[in-house]
Amino acid sequence: MVSPRENGTFWRPSLSDLPRAIADEQLALKLGIEVIRWEPDVIVATMPVAGNRQPMGLLHGGANAVLAETLGSLAAATHAGPGGTVLGLELSCTCPLYTFRSPRARTKSRSPLSY
Numbered sequence: 001m002v003s004p005r006e007n008g009t010f011w012r013p014s015l016s017d018l019p020r021a022i023a024d025e026q027l028a029l030k031l032g033i034e035v036i037r038w039e040p041d042v043i044v045a046t047m048p049v050a051g052n053r054q055p056m057g058l059l060h061g062g063a064n065a066v067l068a069e070t071l072g073s074l075a076a077a078t079h080a081g082p083g084g085t086v087l088g089l090e091l092s093c094t095c096p097l098y099t100f101r102s103p104r105a106r107t108k109s110r111s112p113l114s115y
Contacts (some may be wrong), residue, residue, distance in 0.1 A: 064093050068091060
């Protein structure tokens with residue numbers, strides 16, 4: 001198999017196809033995750049804080065984890081290609097305080113690969 005890095009191409013659905021792809025992943029859809037930029041080396045997404053709060057009114061840590069896992073999976077799939085399989089084995093999350101003050105959480109995932 002030729003890696004995306006070797007042939008210089010990267011797989012990803014178009015952003016117009018993304019709502020359908022995320023709809024297949026029901027948890028991301030329920031949390032309102034929206035990918036606004038998807039390139040080979042960076043993915044940017046938002047998620048509303050409203051509806052995703054813990055009992056004290058702050059963004060729920062589990063919602064943060066879902067956002068991180070979703071972007072990590074999309075980034076891995078970009079490099080694995082259409083026939084590849086990706087799997088997250090471990091997730092550790094912290095959230096900056098300023099995230100709690102915004103009506104939408106926004107995060108960015110960068111690829112660890114260098115080109």
